[in-house]
Amino acid sequence: MVVGEGIMLRPGRIGWSWLFALGVVALLGWFWLRDPVGSCVDAGWASGVSLGEDDDSGPALIAYRRYYGDRDAGILVVNTSSGDVQELIRGDFGSELAWSPDGAHIAFTFKPSPWDKQLMVMDRDGANQKKLTGDDVLVGGAMAWSPDGSELAFSGGFVGSETAGIGVLVTDRNGTDVRELVGGFDAVDDLAWSPDGRHIAFGGWMRNLEDTKGVSSGGGSLVNVNLVAVTSFIPLDVFVMEADGTNLRELTGGRNPEWSPDGGRILFSSIAIGPFGVVELETGSIRRLTQDLPGFAERVCPSGHCTLDTFDPTEVRFGAASWSPDGEHILFSADRDGDSDLFLMNAAGATCQLTDNYSQDWYAAWSPDGSRIAFSSDRDGEFQIYVMNADGTAVTKVSDGDGFVSNLVWSRGKAG
Numbered sequence: 001m002v003v004g005e006g007i008m009l010r011p012g013r014i015g016w017s018w019l020f021a022l023g024v025v026a027l028l029g030w031f032w033l034r035d036p037v038g039s040c041v042d043a044g045w046a047s048g049v050s051l052g053e054d055d056d057s058g059p060a061l062i063a064y065r066r067y068y069g070d071r072d073a074g075i076l077v078v079n080t081s082s083g084d085v086q087e088l089i090r091g092d093f094g095s096e097l098a099w100s101p102d103g104a105h106i107a108f109t110f111k112p113s114p115w116d117k118q119l120m121v122m123d124r125d126g127a128n129q130k131k132l133t134g135d136d137v138l139v140g141g142a143m144a145w146s147p148d149g150s151e152l153a154f155s156g157g158f159v160g161s162e163t164a165g166i167g168v169l170v171t172d173r174n175g176t177d178v179r180e181l182v183g184g185f186d187a188v189d190d191l192a193w194s195p196d197g198r199h200i201a202f203g204g205w206m207r208n209l210e211d212t213k214g215v216s217s218g219g220g221s222l223v224n225v226n227l228v229a230v231t232s233f234i235p236l237d238v239f240v241m242e243a244d245g246t247n248l249r250e251l252t253g254g255r256n257p258e259w260s261p262d263g264g265r266i267l268f269s270s271i272a273i274g275p276f277g278v279v280e281l282e283t284g285s286i287r288r289l290t291q292d293l294p295g296f297a298e299r300v301c302p303s304g305h306c307t308l309d310t311f312d313p314t315e316v317r318f319g320a321a322s323w324s325p326d327g328e329h330i331l332f333s334a335d336r337d338g339d340s341d342l343f344l345m346n347a348a349g350a351t352c353q354l355t356d357n358y359s360q361d362w363y364a365a366w367s368p369d370g371s372r373i374a375f376s377s378d379r380d381g382e383f384q385i386y387v388m389n390a391d392g393t394a395v396t397k398v399s400d401g402d403g404f405v406s407n408l409v410w411s412r413g414k415a416g
Contacts, residue, residue, distance in 0.1 A: 040344050040352035040392045049329065049344070049391045061124065061411035062365075062374050063097050063106055064385060066403040075108055077124065080374070080387050080398045088126030095407050096141060099124075101149040103411040105173065107132075109139055119143070119154055121173065124411065132175030135159070140166055142202065144191040146243070149173065153181070153200055155188040168202060168245070181245030189236065190256045195263045198243055199281075203236035203255035238268050240281065251279050252286055256320050261327040275318045276332065289330070289345065319362050324390070325370040333362045342375060342392075354392035365408045366390075374398075376405045
């Protein structure tokens with residue numbers, strides 16, 4: 001009877017094993033259907049992404065900001081070839097950094113007090129630090145060099161100006177000619193100079209748009225509230241104007257404008273459409289990029305307004321996006337599973353995943369030749385700078401030290 005009972009029990013055990021196996025297969029299948037985004041080294045991606053393993057013509061310097069806490073930060077430069085790190089200056093700095101096109105100078109903002117910010121520039125080795133703005137200028141949080149390096153546009157305004165609010169100002173690289181291009185905004189951020197130097201795009205917000213002279217509404221304007229910047233919930237619109245401040249027009253709701261290398265399109269972020277889109281400069285037509293991609297949730301906010309109360313941490317959080325130097329790919333960060341990873345999108349809208357771990361990978365930036373990507377990650381405990389090939393291979397840590405690393409900017413000039 002004991003043997004017989006044992007034989008009688010075996011089919012039951014086999015049945016439970018089959019049920020367990022089927023459950024595992026079903027669970028894996030659910031994850032596969034839910035998360036179909038493949039690695040960027042998969043077939044069809046590696047051939048379309050410049051690797052650059054044999055290309056040493058690209059720049060080797062990256063400037064970045066390291067925050068130590070309590071109004072103490074440093075601006076550092078790392079040589080990605082040698083790993084040498086140099087702290088250029090230390091103090092209370094804004095997060096804005098911008099290399100001049102020739103790689104000889106770095107523009108940054110200095111905060112002598114919590115309520116004051118000044119625009120400054122220094123040589124790439126930290127020498128010849130110079131203030132470009134005086135006490136009569138209010139400096140905001142965005143800057144961009146002109147393509148020829150002769151001028152620096154920044155957000156801000158003049159103290160006591162008849163123009164209410166802030167706008168976009170420009171100065172020469174010596175700070176001797178500071179002038180306002182446009183004013184009247186309540187918020188200005190994310191400046192971008194077109195590759196040919198003829199236009200400036202920016203994210204702006206004003207309560208009464210019709211009060212600003214010369215503003216025309218572009219085709220395809222969309223309502224948008226952006227949540228890409230975690231600390232900012234101001235609804236911005238993408239504006240574009242001539243480099244002399246004329247012909248200001250609104251293109252679409254959104255922020256973080258970045259020009260395509262050919263200068264005909266502007267990439268922007270917008271929760272309203274997906275969260276990334278591309279707007280054609282001439283026609284104003286808009287193409288949504290990521291809203292309908294498998295594996296990425298769509299964020300919906302009541303009445304088109306996202307606030308801290310309606311921000312759902314279980315949904316996908318997207319970081320800023322940027323064009324590859326050849327205009328064929330878009331790099332962005334996204335948090336789908338509790339940590340931020342890096343992704344690529346090609347011209348057809350297909351997406352692949354560059355990094356996949358339990359750490360925060362963000363603040364990604366293309367090298368000017370498009371062969372490499374730098375990013376900040378805490379995969380080894382402290383936030384450091386890592387560099388990898390454009391398909392996600394050959395990941396190398398190039399910095400060391402304590403403190404939070406952000407705002408990575410490649411130099412366009414070869415390291416000396």
